[in-house]
Amino acid sequence: MPFLKEILKYKSLAIIGTEKNTGKTECLNHIIQALKHSNKTIAITSIGLDGESLDQVTETPKPEIEIYQNTIFLSSEKHFSQKQITAEILNVSEKQTALGRLVTARAIDTGKLIFSGPPDTKWLKEEIQNSQKYGVDLFLVDGALSRKSTASPSVTESMILTTGAALSANIPNLVKKTKLLTELIKLPIFESNLIDELLQIENGVWAIDSENIIHNLEIQSSLLLNKTKDKLYSKGNIIFASGIITDNILDFMRIQKNIKETVLIVKDFTKIFVSQESYKSFVKAGGKIFVLLKPKLISICVNPLSPNGFVLDSKKLREELYKAVKLPVYDIKALD
Amino acid sequence: MKSFRKYISEISGLRFIYENLELNSSAGRKRLLNCQLLTKEFELKVNIQSLSETYEFVKTKKNKEFVSNICRTLSQINDISASISNIQFNRVSDDIELFEIKKFCINSQRVLDLIKKSGFSLILLHDLSEVIEILDPQNTKIPAFYIYSDYSPELSDLRKQKDNAKTVEQAEELRLKCLEIEDKIRKELSKKIAKYVNKLEYNLNRLADFDILIAKAKIALKLSLTEPKFTQEITFYHGLFNPQIKSILENQNKVFQAIDIEIPTFPTLITGANMSGKSVLLKTVALSQFMFQFGFFVPAQKAEILPVEEILLSIGDNQDELNGLSSFAVEILNINKIISKAKSSTKILALIDEPARTTNPDEGKAIANAIVEILSKLEVSSLICTHYSGINARKKLRVKGLQNISENENINIENINDFMDYSLVSVEDEKAPAEAIRIAEILGADKELIEKARKKINKI
Structure with a gap:
């Protein structure tokens, strides 16, 4: 073999x-x-x-x-x-x-x-x-x-x-x-001492601020972004989605002003269910995706x-x- | 009778104790959660004595390695009561159950060896090496199990044949034959082990007890708990503290002010300003009594405690409002329970926070007075907090309250605790402290509200 x-x-x-x-x-x-x-x-x-x-x-x-x-x-x-x-x-x-x-x-x-x-x-x-x-x-x-x-x-x-x-x-x-x-x-690993802590998180969308502190954004899921868009960047541009992500979060992030500074973290590639079009446009616009595993x-x-x-x-x-x-x-x- | 599990969600502070317990085994956890309030003096004495010995043992530096070895082994003790009861009822155990029993016996022997070496004589265990022999024909002493070929030459032979079978059909036929023999062996093994059921059960309970004792000793060290003494008269605490609040305050670099209090076998009336810690005091006394009667050390520097048959509370933080009862209704039901228990000569400790506070003050005062009178007559150990003046009680205590405040001191909601003296003083007068408006002001209540209230009180 x-x-x-x-x-x-x-x-x-x-x-x-x-x-x-x-x-x-x-x-x-x-x-x-x-x-x-x-x-x-x-x-x-x-x-x-x-x-x-x-x-x-x-x-x-x-x-x-x-x-x-x-x-x-x-x-x-x-x-x-x-x-x-x-x-x-x-x-x-x-x-x-x-x-x-x-x-x-x-x-x-x-x-x-x-x-x-x-x-x-x-x-x-x-x-x-x-x-x-x-x-x-x-x-x-x-x-x-x-x-x-x-x-x-x-x-x-x-x-x-x-x-x-x-x-x-x-x-x-x-x-x-x-x-x-x-x-x-x-996709590259998000190099951080927070990896183990982030892996423990089971629900919701979180943010990591400039002082390396994790905040719960009180957004239940990246799928439910529509009603909570104003909260997403309330703690900075580094966003961690503990569950799966789909086109909707990438499409939303892409058209924001801060797309070039945006860092989206997911647990691993199995949590990403996106179309090629959305992914490519997201990356082209300057967005970055990192994984923990x-x-x-x-x-x-x-x-x-x-x-x-x-x-x-x-x-x-x-x-x-x-x-x-x-x-x-x-x-x-x-x-x- | 309610179990420890039930009280965890009912008694303020008990969950904190439970969550800080370092139990190693699921067997120990289950046994603790199911245990009931100890009410007989004899049981309590044995329990506290065992804990006291364990405490000394755990505390001693040279036993540190032994304790950590024991804990490691105990963590392997699963709750195998289901497997044991299966055998008890002459059911044939499956491989998983036989594995569990074997693993349990091996670990039980390990604890037994450790105990022998350390000279710790409190826990007595049966020797289960005979059960291990039954389940370990290869004598490996490793916790693993299947129906070994060593059990039967016939099985061994059939298995060899099966491995060398030429056709799939032949292999399947041999496999079924093997299964038949395996089942026979399982039956024999179960029968042999059935003789040891009592010993298995005994050891399981003793190991669970041992786990609980070590956890209780460790938490006593961690939270500076003290060994309570028994009394038949007046319960007495020196330096009583609330472990959870103390720990929260310590995290903020603050100190919990410990309290001295006596609880005789008749009602004690406690008065004090708002925010002077009366409710915390009642909750802490309740917690400590529960800890004592569940065989823990208690949160005080020194304690002599009168055991009771029931600890009854009317503290007004239960959620019965959700069941459609008003706070007054809930309170009256609780008080009624206290009185009926006392009348049926049940030995109780009653802790009542501000009786009849949610109704009109005239009637409220009358009800409170009546409660105190009945509890006095029935000689009920009880603490009753109130804001009402003019309640007749043999013994009255007052929380000292706000102390040593200079003219231009800026007291607010953040620092009010620094000026509060939580200690209790004996008082003779009948007037409850009138500091409600002042406390409301400190808490930052609306200025107009405060002024208006002051004017009105002055008119009276």
């Missing part, structure tokens, strides 16, 4: 799909299999929507992930009890997820699993740290780009993005959308097959994507 060496440089890796059915599970399975004979200990968990045994969109069964002996996995009680493999329990959390407590276990034999992991970013981060005591070399996170997921996969050190025909059935359009995502993934994007994996049966030309897709993002692009199925 070509990017295995690169993957092993990092302690944790998130696999994130740009859309359902972009081959995230195949990619995960591929990595796990490739590491099967290495002497590395892998841990794996998922931060997809809780209880997602059926794909939320297509209602097809959620693919299972095949794991091998000695792999550590984290899953909620519900999915743990449905497992078909033998596994040694190493820990049971005190906190509850929507599907029961979180069980950490070591696979004793080989088999397929469905699992659901920590429901929030902080918990995921703790689990990645805790896994050190079981000698984990690589912690894999089955991530999701979803507005509903509160756990951010960006706490991992590295990342693979999966994309494909499910995102768009037209190569130029698919490349354009994926390119925007990679640009967002590469930034994993290293290792490569992009493509799935030329769409769920409704449409197939793109894998080679052309990879070439076009590579030209646009300048990152290694693989088609897992075409590797063998």
Whole structure:
């Protein structure tokens, strides 16, 4: 496997799909299999929507992930009890997820699993740290780009993005959308001693003043800006949106006088749901976006097959994507 | 009977105490939240004695490492009561429950070892090494669990066969066979462990108690609480303080003025100007009595406390208005409860802030007088604050109030506390202090309002 060496440089890796059915599970399975004979200990968990045994969109069964002996996995009680493999329990959390407590276990034999992991970013981060005591070399996170997921996969050190025909059935359009995502993934980190404090904030829009003090702007969400526009710059030009951002905040900020001084901070790229047009115009006007968490994007994996049966030309897709993002692009199925 | 959990939201200042408690285990937290007011002198004495010993132990420098080791181990003690009761009712435990029991036993043994080494003899625990043996056939002493192949040669054999199965169907068939044997083993293990249910439960409760004791000792050190003594007569505080307000004041570089007070077994009437801390005093006495009867040390330099069966308050900051009751109605209901409890010979401490203040002063005074008379007759330990003059009580105290103010002193809402002397003096006269207009002026009330009020009072 070509990017295995690169993957092993990092302690944790998130696999994130740009859309359902972009081959995230195949990619995960591929990595796990490739590491099967290495002497590395892998841990794996998922931060997809809780209880997602059926794909939320297509209602097809959620693919299972095949794991091998000695792999550590984290899953909620519900999915743990449905497992078909033998596994040694190493820990049971005190906190509850929507599907029961979180069980950490070591696979004793080989088999397929469905699992659901920590429901929030902080918990995921703790689990990645805790896994050190079981000698984990690589912690894999089955991530999701979803507005509903509160756990951010960006706490991992590295990342693979999966994309494909499910995102768009037209190569130029698919490349354009994926390119925007990679640009967002590469957004710079907001260098500050406030990062941990900001990550704790769950709600609302905040500001950081010139004395490095965080203020609650009493704006519930960047989506509800219309009624609270006058408050936005009341504490200066550095704005932190704790939830997701969409075109409306970028469009609003762009037409203000202070756009060149404006700094917009979000937790990570998974919180940004903007169109290319809005993003480009925002940046062109002088606005800046920073993130608090930034994993290293290792490569992009493509799935030329769409769920409704449409197939793109894998080679052309990879070439076009590579030209646009300048990152290694693989088609897992075409590797063998 | 109400639990500690319930009182946290009802008794002013108790949440502050709870939030400052450093509990390590969920088992300890749950046990504390569910515990009830201790009313029997015997229970209270045992409790305070245990805390006193723990306090001395935690305080001693050479035990510091032991205490932090214990706390670390206690933090691993989960509340496994659900798993225990499952076994108790002869249900077969699943792997998660067996894991929990194993982990619990391993940590319980660790605490036992630590206790033995330290010579701390207060907490007695059962030896659970036999349970560990049952759940640890590989003798690793690591808190991890599954149905090990060591339990059954047959299972071990089947698992090997399954790993080497040639077809998917064959593997599936072998897997199902394995499951059958695993279930049998789970059943046997549950049966074996069932014998230890009482010991498990006992240890869980003792470890929870131990966690609570250490947390109570630590908070006593942190907030300078003191060990209360028992009395059968007059409750007495020297240097009583409110921990939460003290802490807020300390953050502003201010000092909380501690109070000395006696509470005999008959009503004490307290008068004093507005803002002279009467309500705080009542709330602090209530808090301290609750802390005492939940087995804490108390916020004072010295305390002798009479235990009671119920602590009843009429302090007028509850939210019953939301239930459609007027403040007067709420008050009368509270007072009525106090009187009916006292009449049924329940031993109570009653703390009443300004009885009948929300009705017309003539009737109000009459009601207040009647309350004091009844509580005197029934010999109820009680503190009653009032602004009314002419209430007959055997014992009367007055808050000293504004003191030592030179002519051109500029007193305002910011600094008024600096001029307030919160200490109590015994008084004989029947007149309550008349400083309301002056305090209103200090608070910055409208000038016209103050002048008009002054003119009117002079006419009277």
